């Protein structure tokens with residue numbers, strides 16, 4: 001994303017996304033999911049440089065200001081994945097319960113190259129979905145480049161289907177796809193699964 005356009009301005013936030021901050025998931029799994037904080041920005045920038053250094057995302061890489069915006073935005077759910085204390089991935093996007101139906105939008109998800117295909121992305125998206133459901137969302141949406149084969153395969157696995165093509169979304173001649181996935185309602189026995 002270039003600095004001049006900046007992230008989109010959204011209406012005032014809905015419910016308790018900030019409550020998600022301070023939650024840390026722990027357990028026997030070596031991949032830990034926790035809310036992002038200001039001290040994570042250097043690690044996040046490294047992931048960004050590694051993961052989006054491709055022609056189709058040349059105009060859509062987050063910089064420090066973008067991450068600061070998301071960290072300050074109470075509507076954004078912003079989670080990191082760490083392994084042995086090192087940040088190896090993140091997911092972020094707004095939880096928009098004022099929409100009809102209430103929806104969460106994944107603005108970005110990325111995993112360090114060396115940590116890919118080891119389940120980190122899955123833990124991140126499952127945690128994002130779980131928290132979005134807890135806050136009342138029934139739908140998840142995102143944009144992705146049709147040239148991003150790994151992204152398409154990953155999102156398909158999590159139930160995302162094409163809604164429509166977004167002409168020149170990533171720059172001139174660089175189209176995007178809007179995708180959506182239903183978020184099943186939590187069963188009566190499902191808690192939010194987070195340790196507080």
Ligand SMILES: CC(C)(COP(=O)(O)OP(=O)(O)OC[C@H]1O[C@@H](n2cnc3c(N)ncnc32)[C@H](O)[C@@H]1OP(=O)(O)O)[C@@H](O)C(=O)NCCC(=O)NCCS
Nearest residue numbers: 051108109110111116117118119120121122150151153154
């Ligand atoms: C998309 C991305 C986040 C996936 O993260 P990950 O940690 O590698 O994902 P997981 O290991 O949890 O993979 C889960 C499943 O997704 C699918 N998948 C993930 N990467 C894939 C690839 N390169 N090719 C085909 N399928 C893939 C597979 O079904 C995989 O299961 P499997 O490993 O048992 O076959 C990662 O590839 C990435 O950071 N890409 C660059 C950034 C990006 O393009 N983000 C999406 C646009 S915002």
